[in-house]
Amino acid sequence: MKADFDNSFARLPSGMFSALGPTPVKEPALITTNAALAADIGVTFTEDDLAHFAGNAVPEGAAPLAQLYAGHQFGQWNPQLGDGRAILLGEVVNGGNRHDIQLKGSGLTPYSRGGDGRAWLGPVLREYVVSEAMHALGVPTTRALAAVTTGEDVYRETVLPGAILTRVASSHIRVGTFQIYAARGQIDHLQALYDYTVARHYPDVTNPGALLDAVIARQAKLIAEWMGLGFIHGVMNTDNASIAGETIDYGPCAFMDSYHPARVFSAIDQFGRYAYQNQPQIGAWNMAQFATALIPLMPDRDQAIEDFTKAVNAMIPQYEAAWRDVFGRKLGISNPTEDDVPLIADLLTLMAEDQTDFTAVFADIEAARDQFLNRDGFDDWQARWALRRNAEPVNPQIIPRNHQVEAMITAAAAGDFAPFHALLAAVTDPYAPLTDAARELAKPPTEEELVTRTFCGT
Ligand code: AMP
Ligand code: MG
Numbered sequence: 001m002k003a004d005f006d007n008s009f010a011r012l013p014s015g016m017f018s019a020l021g022p023t024p025v026k027e028p029a030l031i032t033t034n035a036a037l038a039a040d041i042g043v044t045f046t047e048d049d050l051a052h053f054a055g056n057a058v059p060e061g062a063a064p065l066a067q068l069y070a071g072h073q074f075g076q077w078n079p080q081l082g083d084g085r086a087i088l089l090g091e092v093v094n095g096g097n098r099h100d101i102q103l104k105g106s107g108l109t110p111y112s113r114g115g116d117g118r119a120w121l122g123p124v125l126r127e128y129v130v131s132e133a134m135h136a137l138g139v140p141t142t143r144a145l146a147a148v149t150t151g152e153d154v155y156r157e158t159v160l161p162g163a164i165l166t167r168v169a170s171s172h173i174r175v176g177t178f179q180i181y182a183a184r185g186q187i188d189h190l191q192a193l194y195d196y197t198v199a200r201h202y203p204d205v206t207n208p209g210a211l212l213d214a215v216i217a218r219q220a221k222l223i224a225e226w227m228g229l230g231f232i233h234g235v236m237n238t239d240n241a242s243i244a245g246e247t248i249d250y251g252p253c254a255f256m257d258s259y260h261p262a263r264v265f266s267a268i269d270q271f272g273r274y275a276y277q278n279q280p281q282i283g284a285w286n287m288a289q290f291a292t293a294l295i296p297l298m299p300d301r302d303q304a305i306e307d308f309t310k311a312v313n314a315m316i317p318q319y320e321a322a323w324r325d326v327f328g329r330k331l332g333i334s335n336p337t338e339d340d341v342p343l344i345a346d347l348l349t350l351m352a353e354d355q356t357d358f359t360a361v362f363a364d365i366e367a368a369r370d371q372f373l374n375r376d377g378f379d380d381w382q383a384r385w386a387l388r389r390n391a392e393p394v395n396p397q398i399i400p401r402n403h404q405v406e407a408m409i410t411a412a413a414a415g416d417f418a419p420f421h422a423l424l425a426a427v428t429d430p431y432a433p434l435t436d437a438a439r440e441l442a443k444p445p446t447e448e449e450l451v452t453r454t455f456c457g458t
Contacts, residue, residue, distance in 0.1 A: 001038075001043050001044065001045060001046060001048070001049055001052050001053075001059050001101075002043070002044040002045075002046050002059065002060070003041075003042055003043045003044065003059065003061070003092035003094075003101075004042060004061070004092060004093050004094065005059070005060075005061030005062050005063070005089075005090045005091065005092055005093075006090075006091055006092075006093045006098070007061075007062070007063035007090040007091055008091060008098075008196070008200070009065065009067070009088065009091065009100075009171075009196075010063040010065055010090070012192055012193070012196060013188070013189055013192055015068075015186070015189060016067070016068055016181075016189055016192070016193070017065040017066060017067050017068055017088075018065060018066045018068070018082075018109060018110045018111070019063070019064070019065045020064065020065065020066060020087070020109060020110075021055070021058050021064040021087065022054075022055025022056075022058070022064065022087045022089075022103050022106035022107050023055060023106065023107025023108060023117065024054070024055060024056040025054050025055065025056060025150035025151060025152050025162065025164070026150065026151045026152050027150070027151025027152075028050055028051070028053075028054030028056060028148050028149065028150055028151060028164075029050070029148060029149045029151065030049070030050050030053070030146070030148050031125075031146075031147040031148055031149060031163070031412075031417060031420070032128070032146065032147055032417075032420075032421070032424075033045060033049065033053070033145065033146045034132070034143070034144060034145050034146065037143050037144070037145055037168060038145060040094070041092055041094050041097065041099045041145075041168060042092055042093065042094025042095075042097075043092055043101075043145070049146070050148065052089075053103070053145075053146040053147075053148045053164065053166050054148050054150065054164060055087065055103050055106040055107065055164060058089065059089065059090075061090065062089040062090040062101075063090050064087050064088065064089050064090065065087070065088050066082060066083035066084075066086065066087055066088070066109035066110065066111055067082060067083050067088060067172055067177065068080070068082045068111065068177075068180060069081050069082055069174050069176035069177040069179070069180055069239055070176050070179045070180035070183060070239065071174070071175070071176030071179060071237050071238040071239025071240075072176075072179075072237060072238040072239075072286075072289055073235075073237045073239070074237065074268075074269075074273055075273065075285075077183075078239075079180070079183060080111070080180065081111065081176060081239050082109065082110070082111025083102075083109055083111055083172075084109055084111045084112040084113060084115050084117065085104065085105055085106065085107075085109070085112065085115060085116075085117045085118060085119060086102050086103060086104045086105075086106060086109075086167075087102065087103045087106045087107070087109070088100055088101070088102045088172060089101045089102065089103060098170075098171075098200065099168050099169065099170065100167075100168065100169045100170070100171055100172050101145065101166065101167075101168055102166070102167045102168075102169065102172060103164055103165070103166055103167075104119060104124070104127075104164065104165040104166075104167050105117075105118050105119030105120075105124060105150075105162065105163060105164040105165060106164055116154065116155070118150075118152070118154045118162050119154070119162070119163055119164065119165065120154040120156060120160035120161060120162060120163060121149060121160065121161045121162070121163040121409070121412055121413055122160070122409040122413065123250075123251070123456070124147050124163035124164065124165045125147065125163070125408060125409055125412055125420055126250060126405055126409065127144065127165055127167070127250040128144040128147050128165060128420075128424070129400050129405060129408065129420070129423055129424050129427060130250045130253060130400050130405070131143055131144050131167075131247070131250055132144055132424060132427070132428050133399065133400045133427035133428060133430065134231075134247055135428075136427065136428040136429065136430050137225075137229060137396055137399070137430055138225070139222070139225045139226070139229070139231075139247060140218070140222055140225075140244075140245055140246045140247060141246050141247040141248075142167050142168060142169040142242075142246055142247065142248050143167070143168040143169075144165060144166070144167060144168070145166040145167070145168050146165075146166040147163060147164070147165050147166070148163065148164050149161055149162065149163050150162035150163060150164060160413070161413060169242070169244070169246060169248065170201065170242075170244035170246055171197075171200060171201065171242075171243070171244050172242075172248075173193070173196075173197055173200075173201075173242070173243040173244065174238065174239050174240065174241055174242060174243065174248075175238040175239070175241040175243065175286055175287075175289055175290045175293070176237075176238045176239035176241075177193060177243070178190065178193060178194075178243075178290060178293035178294065179238060179289060179290075179292075179293045181193060181293075182292065182293035182294075182295070182296050183293075185296075187296050187297070190293070190296060190297060191297060194208060194211065194294070194297055197211065197243055198211060201243065201244050202214045202215075208294040208297045208298060208304075209294075209298075209304075209307055209308065209311065211294065212287070212290060212291055212294055212308060212311050212312075213311055213314075215243055215245065215287065215290060216287050216311060216312070216314070216315045216318065217318060218244070218245025219241070219245055219283050219286070219287060219315070220280075220283070220315050220318040220319040220322055221245070221318075221322045222245050222246070222247065222283075223279050223280050223283045223319060223322075224280075224319055224322035224323045224325070224326045225322075225326060226247070226279060227276070227279065227280070227323060227326065228323075228326035228327060228329075228330060229255060229359075229396070229399060230255050230256045230259065230276070230358035230359060230399070231253065231254075231255050231256075231399075232253060232254050232255075232256060232263060232264070232265055232266075232274065232275070232276050232279070233247070233253050233274065233279065234251055234252040234253045234254065234265060234266040234269065234274055234454065235249060235251045235252065235253075235266065235269075235274065235456070236274050236279065236282045236283070236286065238286050238289045238290075241283075241286045241290075243290075251266070251454075251456040252265060252266035252267065252268070252269070252454035252455055252456050253265075253454070254266075254402050254451075254454050255358075255359065255399040255400060255401065255402070256276065256358055257357055257358070257359075257401060257402070257444050257445055257450065258355040258356065258357055258358070258444075259348070259351040259352055259355060259356060259357070259358040259361075260276075260352050260355060261275075261276055261277035261348070261352060262275050262276070262277060263275060263276045264276075265402070265451075265452070265453060265454040266453075266454055266455075266456070267453045267454065267455050268455075268456060280315075280316060280319045280323075281316075283315065283319070284312060284315045284316055284319075287311075287312050287315055288312045291308035291309075291311065291312050292308075294308070295308065324336040324337070324338075324340060324341065324344070327344045328340065328344075329393075329394050330362050330365075330393055330394065330395050331343075331344065331347075331365065331385065331389060331393055332389040332390065332391040332392050332393040332394075333388060333389055333390060333391065334390050334391040335390075340388065343381075343384055343385060343388060346381055346384075347381055347385075350372060350374060350377050350378060350381060353374060353377075354371075354372050354373045354374055356368075356371045356372060357371065357444040359395075359396065359398070359399050359401075359442075359444075360444055362393070362395040362396075363395050363396065363397050363442075365393050365395070366393075369382070394431070395431075396430035396431060397430060397431065397432070397433070397434050397438075397442055398426055398427055398430050398434060398438055398441060398442040399427065399430065400423065400427045401441070401442075401444070401445065402445070402451035402454065403445040403449040403450065403451045404419075404423055404441050405423070405451075406451050407419060408420045408422075408423045422437060422441065423441055425437075425438075426438035426441045426442070427441075
């Protein structure tokens with residue numbers, strides 16, 4: 001890959017990262033590259049791509065490093081995390097736009113803790129497909145530039161094929177990146193990170209309170225978009241909360257099939273902390289942790305606590321307004337207000353009662369009657385809806401369903417990448433009428449196909 005690298009993060013104080021490169025792998029092979037994304041971010045493919053995407057060579061101008069951060073994981077404070085299996089190659093600049101290029105699964109770093117620094121094929125392909133689908137669905141997200149197999153074994157519960165994802169992000173600055181310096185009392189680092197973040201993402205911001213407001217606004221919108229897709233992130237830890245407001249870290253995430261507000265997929269989320277319906281509250285909780293991390297930058301601590309509490313409390317109303325906009329779009333209501341909430345909520349209640357398929361109901365909302373057991377209930381709802389709707393409903397015809405993601409991974413692990421390419425093609429064109437191939441992939445799972453648990457698979 002060739003690009004105009006400008007590695008601003010590498011110019012931050014040295015205690016904020018470890019400069020090191022990826023660890024070479026034995027026998028890399030290319031799975032795919034993303035030409036459209038490359039063009040967008042100003043990356044040109046070259047004959048060295050395989051070596052670059054495998055971490056066997058570093059592109060000219062890159063200054064690779066592993067970032068330090070901390071975070072609350074399932075509400076528990078972890079004082080030190082960091083890129084344990086990822087290397088930031090550097091930032092590429094195209095016009096006014098700057099993007100991180102990161103290898104994920106690229107070997108040990110000082111932050112690997114007990115891990116091996118590697119990834120296996122399953123989570124790499126899952127993140128590739130789901131993040132690219134998310135982008136096509138119009139939701140802010142990290143992207144996938146390339147995927148390679150390493151020719152090396154990765155040991156989890158079984159022996160699995162190793163792989164590396166090349167991830168592109170507006171940045172990899174997380175709530176946890178701020179938290180670590182606040183917790184350590186390293187105010188100079190915290191100030192440097194604040195200045196850096198404002199310059200990079202929020203140039204209009206003039207003080208930490210304004211940064212908090214700006215990040216809250218983006219997170220509120222982001223989570224509303226997830227809710228509109230039936231998307232469950234699964235690991236909304238503060239180290240997975242992007243300051244730029246992008247969806248980041250696709251682990252045990254899932255688009256739910258049949259709708260229930262309490263749905264949880266992640267096998268490690270025993271208490272349902274990150275259930276579908278909890279996501280807005282967790283988002284606000286994460287913003288409270290961000291606010292706490294910004295307080296040391298404020299001259300008057302008590303005043304800051306008061307102001308920041310107000311800012312965090314304002315997130316849920318912002319989220320609710322964004323949620324109305326999202327579901328208004330889905331139902332063809334161009335100017336949704338508070339008065340439309342019962343109409344939206346009543347449909348969701350009918351869906352939850354019958355556990356109808358979330359995507360399929362909205363994909364053909366005019367003709368969704370047969371998907372309900374309570375058809376009278378749906379008829380009544382539809383009559384109310386007809387009186388209110390004033391625009392075309394906009395809904396995806398396809399999302400990456402769990403059972404198709406699993407099937408694609410199983411095939412790829414056995415050497416057949418055709419299902420990966422087919423699923424990727426289908427889910428990256430979600431608003432178009434379905435092709436015959438896509439129609440199969442869009443179908444809700446049968447009882448035998450249903451996937452109810454997802455795994456981090458790290
Ligand atoms: P995640 O839950 O994927 O956001 O990861 C949480 C933390 O665990 C991050 O600091 C990761 O870098 C680290 N981690 C996850 N998997 C591995 C691995 N295989 N080797 C080293 N570190 C890992
Ligand atoms: Mg993470």
